[in-house]
Amino acid sequence: MLEIREGSILLGADHKGAAVSLPLKMCNRHGLIAGATGTGKTVSVQIMAEAFSRAGVPVFVSDVKGDLAGLAREGADKDFLHKRATDIQLPDYGPEEFPVRLWDFYGEGGLPIRATVTEVGPLLLARMLDLNDTQEGVLAITFRVADDDGLPLLDLKDLRALLHYVSERRAELSAMYGNVSPASVAAIQRRLIQLEDQGGALFLGEPALDVRDLIRTTRDGRGVLNVLKADKLMMAPRLYGAFLLWLLSELFEELPEIGDPEKPKLVFVFDEAHLLFDGASRALLEKVEQVCRLIRSKGVGVFFATQDPGDVPDDIAGQLGTKVQHALRAFTPAQQKRVxxxxxxxxxxxxxxTKDIITELGVGEALVSTLQKKGVPTPVARTMIRPPASRLGPLTATERKAIIREDELSTQYAKAMDSESAHELLAERADRMAMEAEKAESKAAQSKRKTTTRKRRSSRMTVTERAINTATRTATSTVVGALLRGLLGGLKRR
Structure with a gap:
């Protein structure tokens, strides 16, 4: 029978029959779960989520195939699962369901996750929009203007209105912050349309997610497993990557420092991790590296799941203490180099x-190395991964709806809000400008009538008087026309 160490989660058994465990105290040193398609990577994520839940540790995991939602239901009584449990001498194995909270970026298969434009910030929003450096600079200026003018950016209509406002003031703002070109503003506006087509309007808005709702336990002490339905979101890779990076940075910003806890407050699992880093700017990679380095003191463990361990940049890979490596393929020189x-x-x-074994591992086998108490990595162990107790496969549509309906947070997040923000404030400002323009026009008309009356009293005017009168009419017409042009194209409330 396997001897499971106290304060650890069991991953499986090595080739000698000894338990391979991960100390909970070391889980905030982050980790990597890698392997080619079909080698058992998702099952490793599943059994780790189960073990964390039993230990009272909440988990957030992106479910790109739909299988991890099965954590909410007991597993089937399958012979091959019992055989694996017997082979590794796993005690008390049986089916078990776990507390699961379902989330969905689109709000279709789970509770919707929202964030305000301000919370996402210009750096991650630029990645969502795939902007170049010049366009990213204009977007940063737009955020600065919002801060300086007290204009809350909550949703896409706020950002559109503010971009129009920035474009109208581009001469003034260019002198203060650098060039604000109409072409860059127009390009950003076009990308916002694309983002909206991808579902960005569903994400950007209120009520914004309170990250503390991801860190919950049940009355019996089990950690709640937050499963993000990500199959549809995966179709927009940049949006998927930027969204998860935003969530990680939000945890970093909001959670207090707690040092090195006996077990993590939350474990965060990024599936298809290459999408987080593909095409990322150096500034963004540096931010991710910094967050990964510092978030451990907030009690958060980050695990990257990907097909190729080389998908994770070296600066970040160097911080990953736990490694679960499933089989890799080596049919080409480039693949052999990666092995x-x-x-x-x-x-x-x-x-x-190790090099020979990586290509020989069977399904459900992995090379595992964890950190010991003093942070020293264990020698790599060829490990038979323990069988999952929950369902191997997705939930039915009926099961998913039932879980969402019974969730205590459904009333908090289900319905979108539309608070007063930049769009409304700029519309009010435009209305005031229109009223002032109308008053100016009325005053000019009154002045014209008085002038006409004076003309009737005396039709003789000097050359100087005629010049002044002409200049006044021209100036008034110009001011009114400029004000009216400034009100068109989105500033007026629709």
């Missing part, structure tokens, strides 16, 4: 060649 690099990332085991 050697993956093998070199483990502490050697004298019983076998």
């Amino acid at each position: 050697r690099a993956a093998a070199d990332g483990f502490r050697p085991n004298p019983d076998f060649s």
